[in-house]
Amino acid sequence: MRDPADAGIREAVAAWSRTPPERLAGIPLEGWSYEVTSVRPDGVRALVRAELRYRLAGYDPAPAGAAREVELARDGAAWRVTADRPAPGAPAQPWDQGPVTVVRGEHALVLGVGRPAAELSAIAGEADRAVPAASAAWPRDWARRVVVLVPASLDAMAALLGRPAAEYRGMGAVTTGRVGAGPAPADRVVINPEGYAQLSAAGRDVVLTHEVTHVATRAATSASTPQWLSEGFADWAAYRGTSATPAKAAPALGRAVRRGELPGALPSDAAFAFGGDQEAMARAYEGAWLACRLVAGRWGEAALVRLYEQAGREPLPAALETVLGTDLPGLTRAWQEALRNELG
Missing domain, CATH: 3.10.450.50 (Nuclear Transport Factor 2; Chain: A,)
Structure with missing residues (x-):
């Protein structure tokens, strides 16, 4: 009883x-x-x-x-x-950290704590541009709406994510949410107000489009999706339609290639872990972007989208064979050749 x-x-x-x-x-x-x-x-x-x-x-x-x-x-x-x-x-909820200011955009809901309303309105406008950009790169069904959390500080951001603040220092934003098919109700874009403030207008558009693309592709992402494909696709979506060139947008990897340090393999999942060597992480993100850029350029944008979907359903080697008609060594060699040509 x-x-x-x-x-x-x-x-x-x-x-x-x-x-x-x-x-x-x-x-x-x-x-x-x-x-x-x-x-x-x-x-x-x-x-x-x-x-x-x-x-x-x-x-x-x-x-x-x-x-x-x-x-x-x-x-x-x-x-x-x-x-x-x-x-x-x-993790904390935004309202645990103080009064919440709500700003609605056409495609975005922004919840801010301890930030000026004008700043939140500007972020809503940037998110409103990011959602159509992500949808253009990912022409599949998704909500086409996004929730953006803007905490008062880096420490407050870390509290919302339940992780140490050092992991997010220097970053503009991250996305929460679980991978796998089905709805991901907790998918939020969380802004690091300190890192975000250091970005140019173009940089903020790139960062938000990258994060919104993660929201858009969440249902197609699974434990079998390699990080280089997930992060590279998000960067490809963010740079798509801009004037970004490999030399401009991949400076860390460019320096390595010119030193004769051509990567021997596509970036591993561990290379994207927060809190590690920032230069090495930058090379991983840049290399992932250039791998997806290569696939879109050689096999077509539709093929890149299909590869992403297929890699969420089966191991990467099988997905590469099904969608591109190649294998991992073949893709790696083509990627390395592109790095030599574009960054060497």
Whole structure:
């Protein structure tokens, strides 16, 4: 039989959680609910672990989730919620960091904390350009809408992602979300306000289009998709239609090639890990972009899109044979030749 105190605590959380707090009034929320997973009463106080489920109306195809810790105090014979925070080790939500300013664009919903409204409006405009650019590169069905989170600082960004701030230093933005078929409700573009501020207008367009492309391709991305293809495709989409040349957009790899350090293989997944050697990571991203640029140029843009889809369904060697009629050594040799010609 369940402890009466446990039942009372659960009922108090259920009643309290039926309506989002007033401070969230400007955020287009629906389906807001807490599912209690554990209860730990301690005299006149109690701690509850719960899973918050909600949608951003018009943007999330399925509920997003967040692990929460709810604190309660006994108020006479009843229980009253006194605090609600991220569960230990869980990422924060934007509203945990302060009042949220909401800016809507044509294709974007921007949620900012501690940032000027004019800055958020500018980011909404940039995201509105990024969504059609990503759609042009990825002519498949996707929501064609994006949620952008703009925290107050690099440390606040790291708290939203649940990772150390050092991993994101110098980066303009990242994308959250799980890989695999089906809806990815938690897919968000998260801005690093410090790194983003250092970018030119053209650089911001490239960064946002890259990240939005990850959102667009999420359902076609799986554990079998190599990182060079995922990151290279996103960069290819971002540079597509611009005047970017290999010499201009791949400076780190260009320096290596001119030193005689031609890569022996396409970039490994480990080469894209956050927090590593920045120069090596830059070479990995640049090499991935040039590999996708090669595929689009030699086999066609439609073939690059099909390769991305196929590589999410089967191992890369099989996908290369099915879509391009080549193998990994053949693609690698063609890529190396392109690097010599364009960067040497």
